[in-house]
Amino acid sequence: MIVSTCKFRIRYAETDQMGYCYYGNYPAFLEIGRVEALREVGIRYRELEESGVMLPVSSLEIKYKIPLRYDEEITVETEISELPEGSRMPFSFKIYNENGDIATTAIVVLVFASTKTGKPQLISDELLNILKPYF
Amino acid sequence: MIVSTCKFRIRYAETDQMGYCYYGNYPAFLEIGRVEALREVGIRYRELEESGVMLPVSSLEIKYKIPLRYDEEITVETEISELPEGSRMPFSFKIYNENGDIATTAIVVLVFASTKTGKPQLISDELLNILKPYF
Amino acid sequence: MIVSTCKFRIRYAETDQMGYCYYGNYPAFLEIGRVEALREVGIRYRELEESGVMLPVSSLEIKYKIPLRYDEEITVETEISELPEGSRMPFSFKIYNENGDIATTAIVVLVFASTKTGKPQLISDELLNILKPYF
Amino acid sequence: MIVSTCKFRIRYAETDQMGYCYYGNYPAFLEIGRVEALREVGIRYRELEESGVMLPVSSLEIKYKIPLRYDEEITVETEISELPEGSRMPFSFKIYNENGDIATTAIVVLVFASTKTGKPQLISDELLNILKPYF
Numbered sequence: 001m002i003v004s005t006c007k008f009r010i011r012y013a014e015t016d017q018m019g020y021c022y023y024g025n026y027p028a029f030l031e032i033g034r035v036e037a038l039r040e041v042g043i044r045y046r047e048l049e050e051s052g053v054m055l056p057v058s059s060l061e062i063k064y065k066i067p068l069r070y071d072e073e074i075t076v077e078t079e080i081s082e083l084p085e086g087s088r089m090p091f092s093f094k095i096y097n098e099n100g101d102i103a104t105t106a107i108v109v110l111v112f113a114s115t116k117t118g119k120p121q122l123i124s125d126e127l128l129n130i131l132k133p134y135f
Numbered sequence: 136m137i138v139s140t141c142k143f144r145i146r147y148a149e150t151d152q153m154g155y156c157y158y159g160n161y162p163a164f165l166e167i168g169r170v171e172a173l174r175e176v177g178i179r180y181r182e183l184e185e186s187g188v189m190l191p192v193s194s195l196e197i198k199y200k201i202p203l204r205y206d207e208e209i210t211v212e213t214e215i216s217e218l219p220e221g222s223r224m225p226f227s228f229k230i231y232n233e234n235g236d237i238a239t240t241a242i243v244v245l246v247f248a249s250t251k252t253g254k255p256q257l258i259s260d261e262l263l264n265i266l267k268p269y270f
Numbered sequence: 271m272i273v274s275t276c277k278f279r280i281r282y283a284e285t286d287q288m289g290y291c292y293y294g295n296y297p298a299f300l301e302i303g304r305v306e307a308l309r310e311v312g313i314r315y316r317e318l319e320e321s322g323v324m325l326p327v328s329s330l331e332i333k334y335k336i337p338l339r340y341d342e343e344i345t346v347e348t349e350i351s352e353l354p355e356g357s358r359m360p361f362s363f364k365i366y367n368e369n370g371d372i373a374t375t376a377i378v379v380l381v382f383a384s385t386k387t388g389k390p391q392l393i394s395d396e397l398l399n400i401l402k403p404y405f
Numbered sequence: 406m407i408v409s410t411c412k413f414r415i416r417y418a419e420t421d422q423m424g425y426c427y428y429g430n431y432p433a434f435l436e437i438g439r440v441e442a443l444r445e446v447g448i449r450y451r452e453l454e455e456s457g458v459m460l461p462v463s464s465l466e467i468k469y470k471i472p473l474r475y476d477e478e479i480t481v482e483t484e485i486s487e488l489p490e491g492s493r494m495p496f497s498f499k500i501y502n503e504n505g506d507i508a509t510t511a512i513v514v515l516v517f518a519s520t521k522t523g524k525p526q527l528i529s530d531e532l533l534n535i536l537k538p539y540f
Contacts, residue, residue: 008413012440012450013294013433017184017285017340018250023192024166024283027159028418035417035476045417046476049152057158060197067191067253070287071440071451115153118202143278147305147315148298148429150422152475159418163283170282170341180282181341205422206305206316287454288520293462294432301429319422327428330467337461337523385423388472 002080002134004037010072021068026095027060030108033076034091042130053124055089055110066103073098083128083135087112087120137215137269139172145207156203161230162195165243168213169226177265188259190224190245201238208233218263218270222247222255272350272404274307280342291338296365297330300378303348304361312400323394325359325380336373343368353398353405357382357390407485407539409442415477426473431500432465435513438483439496447535458529460494460515471508478503488533488540492517492525 008029016022035045045055068074075096082090088109095104113120143164151157170180180190203209210231217225223244230239247258278299286292305315315325338344345366352360358379365374381390413434421427440450450460473479480501487495493514500509516525 011433012286012436013292015287016282017287017289018189018191019287020191022283023195024159024162027162028416031159031417044476054153056153056155056202057199059199060158060195062195064192064194071449146298147301147421148427150427151417152420152422152424154422157418163281166282179341206314288459288461290461293465294429294436297429297432324423326423326425326472327469329469330428330465332465334462334464 002037002041002131003077004033004040005075005077006033006036007073007075008032010068010070010074012070015070018067019069021070021072023062023064026062026064026104026106027057027108029074029076029095030060030078030091030093030106033078033093034108034110036076037078037080037091041134043127049115052115053121054113054115056113058088058109058111060106060108062104062106064104066097066101068095068097068103074103080131080134083131084112084123087122089123137172137176137266138212139168139175140210140212141168141171142208142210143167145203145205145209147205150205153202154204156205158197158199161197161199161239161241162192162243164209164211164230165195165213165226165228165241168211168228169243169245172213172215172226176269178262183262184250187250188256189248189250191248193223193244193246195241195243197239197241199239201232201236203230203232203238209238215266215269218266219247219258222257224258272307272311272401273347274303274310275345275347276303276306277343277345278302280338280340280344282340285340288337289339291340291342293332293334296332296334296374296376297327297378299344299346299365300330300348300361300363300376303346303363304378304380307348307350307361311404313397319385322385323391324383324385326383328358328379328381330376330378332374332376334374336367336371338365338367338373344373350401350404353401354382354393357392359393407442407446407536408482409438409445410480410482411438411441412478412480413437415473415475415479417475420475423472424474426475428467428469431467431469431509431511432462432513434479434481434500435465435483435496435498435511438481438498439513439515442483442485442496446539448532453532454520457520458526459518459520461518463493463514463516465511465513467509467511469509471502471506473500473502473508479508485536485539488536489517489528492527494528
């Protein structure tokens with residue numbers, strides 16, 4: 001299992017006129033979480049893409065439990081709970097607010113695809129070998 | 136049942152370096168869809184909020200089937216399939232690409248809440264009366 | 271001279287907790303304005319880029335005079351006041367609010383560049399010939 | 406004079422299909438820079454707003470010299486070079502890319518305003534007293 005956390009503040013740009021963090025900004029937070037989780041195990045998404053593999057999103061589920069507010073320092077906890085199989089790679093997330101409460105939970109499924117054709121492809125052995133020791 | 140459609144183009148701002156519309160921009164598209172659906176039945180979200188009622192998002196589910204691309208004119212179809220009960224209001228969505236294919240499906244659940252306290256509250260009789268004839 | 275207008279509403283996603291349209295969303299509005307101005311004279315930016323020419327932004331100036339608000343229908347007026355020379359293409363903008371007041375003025379300078387090398391290049395004769403009749 | 410720096414990475418959400426950081430995301434970077442500059446001298450923008458004072462943007466100028474790219478760690482250097490007078494507060498910025506080159510320069514002028522009326526007002530003596538020792 002891979003579990004990784006990162007922290008950052010809600011930007012003013014991300015608020016809406018309710019005074020909350022706009023619900024459409026959370027996918028970008030989840031993206032930061034998974035990029036940092038991959039970085040921790042030695043996979044840099046930028047290099048992955050340069051090598052011809054991209055990871056578009058196939059599905060997204062978010063439960064908004066407690067609103068996040070401007071300037072709050074949030075903690076995104078990203079979990080890869082199973083070794084990816086085939087072309088799918090699921091991630092699950094918890095976002096903690098400044099008080100340490102679970103403000104949000106989310107699941108994102110990525111798909112390995114070719115940057116040239118856009119078509120799904122199997123996860124490479126190279127990546128599998130990097131990930132295996134964690135499972 | 137309320138079904139409403141609106142059309143707009145993917146902005147350059149909404150693309151990412153895969154050359155696709157970034158997955159985090161879809162929630163804003165869904166928001167446009169539901170605001171227009173409400174406008175069609177005579178409810179202006181801006182006025183609702185001015186009157187003290189807001190509709191934060193409780194949950195979001197998106198399935199990304201076909202990528203959307205820059206300058207593509209998309210059609211967002213918003214459906215309210217059941218009369219809201221209690222404090223919840225679910226919407227379902229289909230996004231059609233320029234070829235008329237279903238590129239995305241989504242479900243969003245909103246919650247009626249007070250702009251003053253932030254707490255959930257029951258849908259008002261006034262709103263129910265506007266919505267009832269459609270169901 | 272080319273003058274083009276387009277209209278659209280401020281999205282909820284674009285508000286901030288002041289209750290205004292966030293200042294960082296205006297560049298996307300200006301981008302819509304100039305893409306529509308080019309479309310009106312028969313130039314589709316998407317095709318330009320597919321043909322190997324891109325137009326990154328070199329400089330941006332915005333004066334925020336009157337705040338824009340949620341759901342307001344704004345009018346972006348885009349003006350190309352001189353035939354582009356060399357590799358630079360300046361645009362000027364006025365954004366009108368729902369009352370018809372000038373809420374914002376802006377100037378954006380684009381640069382013709384190669385999508386392959388990223389390097390600036392001269393405007394092509396083909397584009398110049400399309401633009402010339404307007405000046 | 407107040408000079409403050411902060412570092413963060415360009416998000417995937419912030420790229421566009423040119424493969425660059427989209428020009429409309431820079432205002433949010435500048436906002437982070439000035440919020441951190443104020444935090445360093447003991448002013449928390451969130452509290453300022455809670456106390457009834459907000460700082461909407463009056464004007465913005467950006468020069469884009471070198472494109473920023475995905476996952477690049479940028480350094481935003483924010484400078485307040487003169488003690489604010491009246492209701493205006495100008496900030497100037499340099500954004501350094503990962504190589505240490507100046508990728509962007511910018512100037513933003515904020516205006517002190519009342520959160521209740523939206524009208525400009527003079528900078529308070531309390532804020533002036535916090536800022537004075539730096540000039």
